[in-house]
Amino acid sequence: MPVSNKVPRRIAQTVLNSLKGGVVPRIGLPYITVGRKNEIAALLHDVDIIAEGGASFRFIVGRYGSGKSFLLQTVRNYVMDRGFIVADADLSPERRLQGTRGQGLATYRELIGNLSTKTRPEGGALTLVLDRWISTVQSEAAQETGLAPGDPALSAAVDKKIYAVTSSVSELVHGFEFARLLSAYYHAYVNGDDETKAKVIRWFRGEYTLKSEAKEALGINMIITDDDWYEYLKLFATFFRLAGYAGMMIMIDELVNIYKIPNSITRQYNYEKILTMYNDTLQGKARYLGIIMGATPQALEDKRRGIYSYEALRSRLAEGRFSRPGARDLLAPVIRLEALTAEEMLVLCEKLSDMHAGLYGYMRRVTEEDLAGFIRIEYGRIGADQNITPREVIRDFIELLDLLYQNPQMTISELLNSDEFSYAQSEAVSNETETGFAEFTI
Numbered sequence: 001m002p003v004s005n006k007v008p009r010r011i012a013q014t015v016l017n018s019l020k021g022g023v024v025p026r027i028g029l030p031y032i033t034v035g036r037k038n039e040i041a042a043l044l045h046d047v048d049i050i051a052e053g054g055a056s057f058r059f060i061v062g063r064y065g066s067g068k069s070f071l072l073q074t075v076r077n078y079v080m081d082r083g084f085i086v087a088d089a090d091l092s093p094e095r096r097l098q099g100t101r102g103q104g105l106a107t108y109r110e111l112i113g114n115l116s117t118k119t120r121p122e123g124g125a126l127t128l129v130l131d132r133w134i135s136t137v138q139s140e141a142a143q144e145t146g147l148a149p150g151d152p153a154l155s156a157a158v159d160k161k162i163y164a165v166t167s168s169v170s171e172l173v174h175g176f177e178f179a180r181l182l183s184a185y186y187h188a189y190v191n192g193d194d195e196t197k198a199k200v201i202r203w204f205r206g207e208y209t210l211k212s213e214a215k216e217a218l219g220i221n222m223i224i225t226d227d228d229w230y231e232y233l234k235l236f237a238t239f240f241r242l243a244g245y246a247g248m249m250i251m252i253d254e255l256v257n258i259y260k261i262p263n264s265i266t267r268q269y270n271y272e273k274i275l276t277m278y279n280d281t282l283q284g285k286a287r288y289l290g291i292i293m294g295a296t297p298q299a300l301e302d303k304r305r306g307i308y309s310y311e312a313l314r315s316r317l318a319e320g321r322f323s324r325p326g327a328r329d330l331l332a333p334v335i336r337l338e339a340l341t342a343e344e345m346l347v348l349c350e351k352l353s354d355m356h357a358g359l360y361g362y363m364r365r366v367t368e369e370d371l372a373g374f375i376r377i378e379y380g381r382i383g384a385d386q387n388i389t390p391r392e393v394i395r396d397f398i399e400l401l402d403l404l405y406q407n408p409q410m411t412i413s414e415l416l417n418s419d420e421f422s423y424a425q426s427e428a429v430s431n432e433t434e435t436g437f438a439e440f441t442i
Contacts, residue, residue: 007031012359016352020398022391024069026121029077032351035344036071039337042330043075046290047082050247055281055289059255059317061300062337065391068294071337072251075292080118083246084290085129087111087233091257097273099226099266104273108229109206111250127201130182133243134189137161155190162186165242169235177222178235184218206232230277237289247288259299259306271310278316278333300334340390342379346371348390349397356401365404370412374400377416 007015011028018025019032039060046056062068076086089095089110096103114123138158141147147154166179181200188196199217206224208214215221224232237248258270274293280286300307300317308314317334340348349371357364378393404410 007355007358009359012355016356016359016398019352019394020402022065022395024073026073029070029074031355032348033074034348034351035340036067036074036337038330039071039335040074040078042335043292044078045331047079047084047247047249050084050249050288050290051082053287055284055286055291057278057281057291057333058293059300059334060292060294060337061297061334062294063296063389065389066337067340067390068337069253070390072253072292072294076116076249076251077121079246079249079290080116080121083118084249085125085240085245085247086116086249086251088114088116088251088253090254091252092254093257093260096258096261096270097252098269102226104226105206105224105229107252108224108232111233111252112205117245126204127197129240129243129245130185130201131189133165134162134186136244137165165239168242169239172235172238174222174228174231175235177220178232178239180220181218182239230273234280234286234289238287241288247290249290249292251292251294253294255293255295255307256299259296259302264305267305268310271307271313274307275310275312278313297336339388342375345378345390345393346375348394349374352394352397353401356398356405360405362405366401366412373413373416 007028011031015025015028015032043058046058050056060068060071072088076088080086089107091097091107094103095107095110097107098104099106112126115125115129116123117125117129120128141154141157141161142149145154145157147157162183166182169182170176170179172178181203185197185200188194188200196218202208203214203218203220203223206229208217208223211221211223214223233248233250240248258267261267261270277291281289281291295307298306303309303314307317319329319332319334319336350368353364353366353371374397375393378388378396400412400415403415404412
């Protein structure tokens with residue numbers, strides 16, 4: 001069987017190591033994407049609306065290991081290819097949407113720190129975006145006027161175009177100070193004042209904790225806080241559009257960390273922030289902005305602690321009477337991930353076996369019959385129809401490939417029929433079925 005040479009070895013190494021470790025790789029996803037075609041199409045429809053000046057808000061709901069994060073990363077790559085800026089963050093005990101000790105601001109800082117573009121997909125793109133904006137304005141002004149660099153008239157033309165952008169932003173909530181900072185950055189860029197540029201970037205990142213500190217550094221008597229950080233994301237979305245990008249997509253995963261907050265009042269404040277963001281996008285108060293949040297079914301549906309415990313959200317998000325497994329409304333605010341079928345997992349495993357062979361430079365030994373046997377055993381476990389997830393199957397399969405590579409004398413049937421494999425799989429499924437533990441662990 002021929003070795004696949006399509007996947008660069010660096011990408012193959014990253015993909016296989018990430019998947020074996022139970023995390024989603026940030027590169028190489030197109031090589032291993034199977035299923036989710038309808039979900040991706042629904043989310044990309046939102047992208048078209050955002051690029052036209054609209055906004056969207058979606059929840060991606062699925063159990064741990066069901067492919068939530070994989071879908072988010074896949075969409076992230078798609079939208080960056082379409083000229084969007086993406087900001088993503090995972091919530092944690094230290095990062096929430098609202099808090100009394102700066103947890104909301106911590107989420108904002110994470111989002112801005114992870115700001116990514118097609119040319120800077122690893123994050124940290126804010127300075128690049130601002131510099132590119134100014135450079136583009138200068139080039140456009142030179143083309144429109146035909147003036148040479150250094151001509152005072154060209155500088156005046158650039159100033160006028162910069163002012164047009166800052167004026168548009170200044171009309172929004174908190175936009176006046178935001179526009180002043182954009183102008184300060186532009187003048188610092190032109191004058192080669194790296195110190196002022198660094199101060200503006202620091203402000204945009206939410207790193208000033210005292211108003212007096214910001215006033216002394218930049219003459220701005222305002223800082224980004226736990227209460228208003230989301231307003232600045234709306235400002236960034238508008239600015240990014242004016243700077244030549246298609247829009248901004250915000251992805252926030254692990255909403256289960258809000259569900260786990262023990263204090264009910266604190267949970268409600270966080271759900272209230274979600275409601276604000278949801279209403280803004282649907283009512284047209286935000287433009288060029290998409291928001292996708294990832295949650296487990298329990299974090300969404302639990303009426304005591306979950307998102308549905310906040311009645312205003314439950315009434316907006318609850319599924320209608322006609323949706324059911326196999327026929328979900330993918331245009332609804334909540335996209336529920338159906339389990340990948342055995343056939344889809346078979347295709348994925350085939351892709352992974354080709355990738356593994358290409359990475360380590362051997363002829364693929366795993367036949368289609370072997371793949372079918374592996375999938376049959378995985379999906380034949382007691383309770384697998386309810387509890388098995390792509391993450392578990394993928395980790396087992398990559399381990400199988402690693403063992404076969406390191407032990408050429410072994411056969412796949414020998415490994416599949418071993419007591420250790422059967423016992424471990426039965427135990428894993430049994431534990432999840434009896435305790436529901438899979439809902440709370442990664």
